Amino acid sequence: MIEQLQEVSMTVSQENINTYAELTDDFNPLHVDPAFAAATPMGNTIAHGTLSLNLIWQALARTFDSSLLNSLDLDIRFLKPLYAGGTITAGGQRNPDDPKQYDVWIKDQQGSSLISGHVRLARTK
């Protein structure tokens, strides 16, 4: 039984955010327009929440047999924004009450949770 997911980290630049905007077609100025974002309560551009989510997929893919990602349930909350230039780490730990479920998270360099939730792998052995 695997207890912890292999952690995956990334420093997310404004260029990365712009590329993710192309991938999702999401050009919300809060993500891609520093001047617009500076005038909002955020104060600076932030990454799309689903950009960070890809690191959880990578953590799962690097931990388990590849076929396990064919069938899963994810439930996560976006707790705090990731500002351009920030470094994040994805990881997770098996839920002691459910062997198929992993509590997953994205944390920043200070250890604050930006994303938190769980993934249930339907075919975990």
Place this chain on the structure above:
Amino acid sequence: MTDVLTYDSFTPGTELGDWQEPVDAGLIATWDSLFGASEQDQPARQTGLCIALMMRAFLKVVTPRPPGNIHARQLMTIENLPQAGDSVHSKIRCIDKQIKRGRRYLDLEVTGYDANQRPLYVGRMSLIWAQ
């Protein structure tokens, strides 16, 4: 010009529209340029592309949107992963709306199928709608 979709525009239980597009080489190359192209990460890429396709369908169909919406929560069920070249058909509907602590919460569901009607994903987004 079409009026911006406000919170009052949405009715739970109604279909909002659908969108179809392939998992093409451009999307795959873009994902790889961000997250790498290692063999080990290929399942992560396919899962990540499900989310990207969900967002693309939402943004194509639910438009024009007010600026400043916030993505608060995401549920995603993966039933099968799309392969390169697959055409993915996504349907979007509003499943719930409510005002909590003065914020306008909107729950939208995007369901994706391949060309053979094989289910791929069901994504549920909770959004805090700006207007």
